Amino acid sequence: MPAPTPLPTIPRSRRFSLPPVMQGTACEGCGALPAADLLAEMLGPKMAVICPASCAATFSLSYTNASWKVPFVHWIFESAPAAATGLRHAYDARGMRDVHVVCFAGDSGTLDIGFQALSGAASRNENILYVCYDNEVAMNTQGQATSSSPVRARTPTTPSGVPTLKKDAPRIMAAHGIPYVATAAVSHLADYRAKLRRAARVRGFRYLHVLSPCPIAWGYPYEQTIEVTRAAVETGMWMLYEIDHGRMKLTYRPRRRRPVKEYVALQRRFAHLSPREVQSMQRHVDEGWRTVR
Amino acid sequence: MKELRFHGRRLPRYDHTAAFVGAAHLLARAALREGKQVQLRPPWLFLRGYTPEATHLRVASEPIETYSQEYVLDLVAVTDASILGAVDVTAGLKDTGILLVNSAKPVTLSGRARVAVADFGAIAKRYAVDLALPIAAAAAALSGVVSQTALAETVGPEAPGASRRQSLRALEAGGDAVASSRR
Amino acid sequence: MDRVELLTGNEAAARAVRLSKPQVIPTYPITPQSPMLASIAGDVAAGVLKAEFLNMESDYAAMAAAVGASLGGARVFTATNSQGLLFMAEHLYTASGSRCPIVMAVVNRAISVPHSRYADHNDALAVSRAGWMQLFCEDAQEILETTIQLFKICEDPRVRLPAMLCYESFIHSNTAEGVVVPAAAAVDQFLGQPRVEALLDPAAPRALNPPTPPEWYTEFKFAEQQAMETALRVIPEVGAAYAGAFGTRPRGLIETAQPGGRCVLASMGSIVKTARRAIRELQAERLSVSLLKVRTYRPFPAAAIREALTGAEVIVAVDRNSASGSHGVLYDEIRSALYGMPDPPRVVGVIAGLGGRDVTVRQIKEITRRALKREPPFDRNDEPIEWLGLDRGRVRDESPQARPLARTG
Numbered sequence: 001m002p003a004p005t006p007l008p009t010i011p012r013s014r015r016f017s018l019p020p021v022m023q024g025t026a027c028e029g030c031g032a033l034p035a036a037d038l039l040a041e042m043l044g045p046k047m048a049v050i051c052p053a054s055c056a057a058t059f060s061l062s063y064t065n066a067s068w069k070v071p072f073v074h075w076i077f078e079s080a081p082a083a084a085t086g087l088r089h090a091y092d093a094r095g096m097r098d099v100h101v102v103c104f105a106g107d108s109g110t111l112d113i114g115f116q117a118l119s120g121a122a123s124r125n126e127n128i129l130y131v132c133y134d135n136e137v138a139m140n141t142q143g144q145a146t147s148s149s150p151v152r153a154r155t156p157t158t159p160s161g162v163p164t165l166k167k168d169a170p171r172i173m174a175a176h177g178i179p180y181v182a183t184a185a186v187s188h189l190a191d192y193r194a195k196l197r198r199a200a201r202v203r204g205f206r207y208l209h210v211l212s213p214c215p216i217a218w219g220y221p222y223e224q225t226i227e228v229t230r231a232a233v234e235t236g237m238w239m240l241y242e243i244d245h246g247r248m249k250l251t252y253r254p255r256r257r258r259p260v261k262e263y264v265a266l267q268r269r270f271a272h273l274s275p276r277e278v279q280s281m282q283r284h285v286d287e288g289w290r291t292v293r
Numbered sequence: 294m295k296e297l298r299f300h301g302r303r304l305p306r307y308d309h310t311a312a313f314v315g316a317a318h319l320l321a322r323a324a325l326r327e328g329k330q331v332q333l334r335p336p337w338l339f340l341r342g343y344t345p346e347a348t349h350l351r352v353a354s355e356p357i358e359t360y361s362q363e364y365v366l367d368l369v370a371v372t373d374a375s376i377l378g379a380v381d382v383t384a385g386l387k388d389t390g391i392l393l394v395n396s397a398k399p400v401t402l403s404g405r406a407r408v409a410v411a412d413f414g415a416i417a418k419r420y421a422v423d424l425a426l427p428i429a430a431a432a433a434a435l436s437g438v439v440s441q442t443a444l445a446e447t448v449g450p451e452a453p454g455a456s457r458r459q460s461l462r463a464l465e466a467g468g469d470a471v472a473s474s475r476r
Numbered sequence: 477m478d479r480v481e482l483l484t485g486n487e488a489a490a491r492a493v494r495l496s497k498p499q500v501i502p503t504y505p506i507t508p509q510s511p512m513l514a515s516i517a518g519d520v521a522a523g524v525l526k527a528e529f530l531n532m533e534s535d536y537a538a539m540a541a542a543v544g545a546s547l548g549g550a551r552v553f554t555a556t557n558s559q560g561l562l563f564m565a566e567h568l569y570t571a572s573g574s575r576c577p578i579v580m581a582v583v584n585r586a587i588s589v590p591h592s593r594y595a596d597h598n599d600a601l602a603v604s605r606a607g608w609m610q611l612f613c614e615d616a617q618e619i620l621e622t623t624i625q626l627f628k629i630c631e632d633p634r635v636r637l638p639a640m641l642c643y644e645s646f647i648h649s650n651t652a653e654g655v656v657v658p659a660a661a662a663v664d665q666f667l668g669q670p671r672v673e674a675l676l677d678p679a680a681p682r683a684l685n686p687p688t689p690p691e692w693y694t695e696f697k698f699a700e701q702q703a704m705e706t707a708l709r710v711i712p713e714v715g716a717a718y719a720g721a722f723g724t725r726p727r728g729l730i731e732t733a734q735p736g737g738r739c740v741l742a743s744m745g746s747i748v749k750t751a752r753r754a755i756r757e758l759q760a761e762r763l764s765v766s767l768l769k770v771r772t773y774r775p776f777p778a779a780a781i782r783e784a785l786t787g788a789e790v791i792v793a794v795d796r797n798s799a800s801g802s803h804g805v806l807y808d809e810i811r812s813a814l815y816g817m818p819d820p821p822r823v824v825g826v827i828a829g830l831g832g833r834d835v836t837v838r839q840i841k842e843i844t845r846r847a848l849k850r851e852p853p854f855d856r857n858d859e860p861i862e863w864l865g866l867d868r869g870r871v872r873d874e875s876p877q878a879r880p881l882a883r884t885g
Binding site for chain 3: 053061062063064065066067068069074076077078112113115138140141142144145147156157158159160
Binding site: 318321322325329330331332333334335337338356357358359360361362363 | 480481482508593646647650651652653654746747749750752753756834835836837838
């Protein structure tokens with residue numbers, strides 16, 4: 001059985017690469033890889049990355065090798081933004097104001113165990129870029145539900161489906177009054193690139209939330225990561241927008257939103273849904289888009 | 294006490310149902326059926342990607358009084374022949390130990406007297422069963438770690454109806470495939 | 477009817493949880509405890525276990541919820557290790573001080589930095605002063621039996637303290653063995669209804685945890701101490717009752733094997749199992765070696781250990797833990813237990829298995845022979861301690877770090 005070829009959509013970055021020796025640490029079709037790759041490309045080389053326990057931490061370094069060619073620390077799960085605060089102020093005190101301090105974290109470390117630190121740093125409007133890559137589960141421990149898991153998704157700790165709605169992280173972060181919030185998706189890399197470029201130029205707490213599917217957790221063949229992500233965007237399940245100094249702007253609007261059932265049908269984590277439940281999801285998405293112009 | 298190791302790759306299924314785990318699991322359950330003691334160690338790390346991994350199995354009639362990961366192996370099974378180039382599968386294998394390889398093509402390994410090769414993939418396909426079944430049967434036949442009867446009695450109840458017949462035939466075929474390699 | 481099933485340590489604990497019927501299970505995942513949570517969640521979803529399974533937002537939230545639930549009168553179970561256990565440290569004292577009979581599985585794992593997912597005992601031992609009982613299991617069978625027993629021990633009105641059921645990351649948690657599983661009805665009969673006092677109950681309102689003046693604080697701590705000392709009796713009592721009810725061998729504070737040896741190997745956890753084989757092989761070489769398994773670490777069974785070690789010449793305390801600036805806990809606490817004995821045995825120390833390093837039969841035999849022959853460092857009177865298998869070429873006097881590869885992808 002031949003070894004599979006890497007996803008062709010992962011751009012070659014000078015500042016992040018998954019060398020062959022580390023290919024036991026990221027799964028084929030990992031949606032977080034492009035998120036990390038572009039982040040390094042757009043913000044490096046003058047950046048330091050604080051990455052709490054997550055799949056990203058696991059593919060970022062082994063005992064001997066690192067994927068990032070910029071300073072990187074594998075941090076404690078709950079306190080990345082607090083550590084980033086300290087590092088930011090150290091750099092400022094030492095006159096290194098042009099070095100970006102970046103947190104790169106999964107949804108679990110951002111919205112559950114790390115939420116206190118995230119809100120704290122945002123409340124202080126720390127001059128930090130925070131990128132949450134969202135695979136909608138705690139995948140480093142093999143896929144338990146998080147507050148970012150979509151309603152009705154099956155996970156090992158919610159075998160009957162997640163009972164609650166996905167936490168609206170970008171809007172919560174915007175409510176902190178921070179200068180820049182944006183959503184992104186690994187299927188729309190030009191859009192993500194533009195947002196990273198914009199974020200790099202803003203001072204204060206900047207929050208990016210990147211939809212980064214996981215083939216294992218979501219239950220689809222690993223070659224389909226980009227297709228599944230695109231379906232999330234094209235069905236309207238995932239909106240691409242930015243909130244720049246309080247002003248919200250859609251950066252991509254599907255010409256005609258595809259039915260949600262097409263997105264659901266691609267993923268085994270939704271295989272148990274009844275048609276009524278899918279309709280309910282459709283209604284919820286429609287509601288969300290009604291209020292957006 | 295007998296010690297066995299099973300090499301394989303987790304892809305395409307990212308879980309513990311790959312044959313290099315399944316075969317060992319089956320042998321362990323069959324051994325319990327015979328009133329033996331077992332210690333089954335599937336791969337510990339959730340290694341992503343296509344990395345070769347291994348499952349270890351100890352089977353004994355008396356209590357297994359060690360958790361050490363130093364093994365002196367009676368049998369090493371390789372469920373994916375492409376691993377032969379990537380990993381030293383004979384590390385820890387006794388001089389009298391057997392190397393069992395799933396391969397459609399002949400396999401040569403210099404310095405190894407006892408190598409049993411068979412196309413278990415074809416057997417599994419023929420009977421529409423998991424690759425783990427014929428490999429487990431072959432490993433049992435070569436190492437003597439459990440009887441074919443115990444294997445059949447373990448597999449049988451789990452596979453109802455027609456698939457049960459197929460499963461038992463697959464076991465038989467797996468054992469027969471290495472009949473010439475048995476001492 | 478008892479059945480022998482192929483279960484990992486995690487599955488054995490999850491099965492014991494199913495049988496013990498806790499009512500509230502607050503959880504937060506951490507490697508390698510997460511498959512146990514998935515197993516329990518599956519039982520709850522399938523209706524096989526009626527319990528409130530809570531997906532909390534962090535480990536300390538899980539312990540806060542555990543105490544909240546216990547104060548509400550529920551039987552509670554949770555699980556964690558390493559980073560999660562330390563994140564819960566504050567709330568561990570809340571649990572013990574509030575006298576909550578919570579049972580928690582701790583899948584012993586090394587603590588970052590350096591980062592490791594593998595086994596050593598430093599996590600549980602870091603919080604050994606938090607007022608929780610701590611029992612260390614040797615194998616999957618013991619994990620199952622001890623979990624069930626702990627509910628009975630913790631809820632005993634003479635005890636009312638929380639307990640940690642300790643077993644090792646990957647070595648126990650992910651390794652499968654044949655486990656005899658008792659029948660549900662028999663466990664129901666053994667455990668009975670939960671005996672958890674609802675301290676927050678409108679029927680009898682109380683205001684918990686008032687600011688406690690110096691004139692009162694000490695006596696609360698004394699009461700906890702007394703409860704721990706009572707546990708020294710209750711643990712073997714419950715072990716014997718379990719043996720009587722299920723026909724198993726009785727488990728207590730310690731175990732010994734091949735007693736009466738000149739040299740005694742003392743340890744906890746999986747190393748005990750490997751030491752059993754080492755001792756058999758040494759005995760075949762006509763060396764006089766015994767085994768001391770410390771099952772109950774808190775409360776520390778000093779009297780039982782003194783009795784077991786009387787007459788020995790040298791004790792080799794094999795510690796799967798370390799604390800820079802200090803010693804392994806068994807080395808220190810066994811020495812303390814022996815203090816004041818006329819003609820006490822010498823105690824030497826071995827630090828082994830940190831960060832999941834394998835401890836082999838051959839290594840144990842070698843250090844035992846050297847201890848018996850008083851070879852260095854075991855000939856010293858001060859600090860006769862060896863770091864097993866230390867590779868001096870790998871010692872790095874710095875924060876652990878990886879280097880980016882020079883060439884790109």
